Amino acid sequence: MRTRPRLEKPDAGSRSELESGPGSGSHGAGWLDRLRHQGAVHQIARYVASIVLLLACWEIASLIITAVKGRALLPGPYNAISEVIRLAPILFRHFWVSAWRLVLAMLLAFSAGYPLGLLIGHERKLDEIISPIIYIVYPIPQVAFILLLFLVFGIGNPVKVAIVAVALFFQILVSARGAAKLIDQEHLTSVLSAGASRWQIYRHVVVPATLPSILTSLRVSVGLGMAFLYIAETTATMAPGLGSFVKSSQFNQAQAFAGILMMAVLGLILYIAIDILERVLCRWKYVRHRGG
Numbered sequence: 001m002r003t004r005p006r007l008e009k010p011d012a013g014s015r016s017e018l019e020s021g022p023g024s025g026s027h028g029a030g031w032l033d034r035l036r037h038q039g040a041v042h043q044i045a046r047y048v049a050s051i052v053l054l055l056a057c058w059e060i061a062s063l064i065i066t067a068v069k070g071r072a073l074l075p076g077p078y079n080a081i082s083e084v085i086r087l088a089p090i091l092f093r094h095f096w097v098s099a100w101r102l103v104l105a106m107l108l109a110f111s112a113g114y115p116l117g118l119l120i121g122h123e124r125k126l127d128e129i130i131s132p133i134i135y136i137v138y139p140i141p142q143v144a145f146i147l148l149l150f151l152v153f154g155i156g157n158p159v160k161v162a163i164v165a166v167a168l169f170f171q172i173l174v175s176a177r178g179a180a181k182l183i184d185q186e187h188l189t190s191v192l193s194a195g196a197s198r199w200q201i202y203r204h205v206v207v208p209a210t211l212p213s214i215l216t217s218l219r220v221s222v223g224l225g226m227a228f229l230y231i232a233e234t235t236a237t238m239a240p241g242l243g244s245f246v247k248s249s250q251f252n253q254a255q256a257f258a259g260i261l262m263m264a265v266l267g268l269i270l271y272i273a274i275d276i277l278e279r280v281l282c283r284w285k286y287v288r289h290r291g292g
Contacts, residue, residue, distance in 0.1 A: 075254040083258035091245070095262050098233065098242040101157065102225050102266070105164035106218070113169045114214055117176020122206055127177070138174060142167040142228070146235065160232040160241070167228045168221045175217035179210035212285065215278045222270045226263060242266070 055077045062076040084091060120127050120134075145166055153159035183206060191205050233243025246259040278285070 073253070075257050079254040080257040080261055083254045084261055087255065087258060091242075091258060091262050094240050094242050094245045094259070095266060097240040098229060098263070099266055099269075101161050101232075101241070102164060102229050102270070105161045105229070106168060106221060106225055106270075108161070108165040109168035109172050109221070110214075110218065113172035114176050117173045118180045118202065118206055118210060120173075121177040121180025122183075122202070127181075131177075134170075134174065134177070138170050142170065143231070146231070150235075157239075160229065163232040164225045164228045168225050171221055171224065172214065172217055176210060176214055179213035180206060183209045208282075212278070212282050215274055215282070219271060219274055222267050222274070226267055230263075 058077050062072070062074045065074045066072050120130050142163075146163055149159050149162050149166065153162050187205055187209070188201065191201055196204070229241075230243040230246070233239070233241035234247045242259050242263050246256050246263075249255040249259060
């Protein structure tokens with residue numbers, strides 16, 4: 001007669017080893033926290049390495065131009081950073097003015113262009129009516145609208161925000177329309193078969209499916225918005241703003257590059273903010289799959 005092998009209970013040490021796996025209670029949470037911390041450290045290290053490489057290339061370019069031309073036409077990073085420190089109070093005043101103008105313009109363009117683009121891309125009849133208008137208006141350089149915007153809004157802050165918002169609106173609109181048209185029809189059919197309403201289709205299918213593409217478009221909009229903000233701040237009256245600061249310093253290269261550096265810092269902050277926003281709104285893109 002066979003005797004069944006007796007299963008021995010794991011001792012405390014074995015239990016602790018088993019419970020220390022990635023999917024076990026508080027230990028699992030600690031494991032995930034460590035992964036997140038390591039990811040943040042690696043991200044910071046990449047940013048630092050990129051900045052060091054950029055400054056090195058900048059210094060080399062400055063030395064080469066100085067050697068070829070015989071005079072310092074391109075100030076080195078040390079001179080520009082020294083000017084940033086020396087003019088910090090003035091620069092930060094210009095920085096915050098440009099920052100709120102750019103952020104407000106991006107919010108206006110996003111809040112108008114994103115929902116309209118989704119509607120055009122998802123609603124076939126609306127797409128047939130409005131798409132030809134987009135094809136006609138979008139290729140026109142947005143710079144051509146600047147004179148009209150000055151006539152409508154005057155020369156104050158509203159026109160500066162409007163110039164940037166109009167430029168970004170069309171880009172976000174076209175991106176949202178394209179992303180909505182690329183949604184797999186099977187996803188829509190499965191949701192419709194479950195009895196979803198039109199609002200639920202937009203909330204649970206259209207918006208989540210298009211968010212990554214729109215956030216990518218928003219990243220591109222940072223550079224485009226900065227360019228149009230510079231045009232707006234240097235075309236109108238010389239009110240506070242990084243664009244007007246750079247233009248007024250055109251005969252002092254180090255001081256002008258200090259303003260350009262602050263524009264780069266503003267762009268970097270916005271890029272990081274959009275990355276954080278994507279991690280919050282598109283969490284499924286950053287889920288780590290465990291197992292084989």
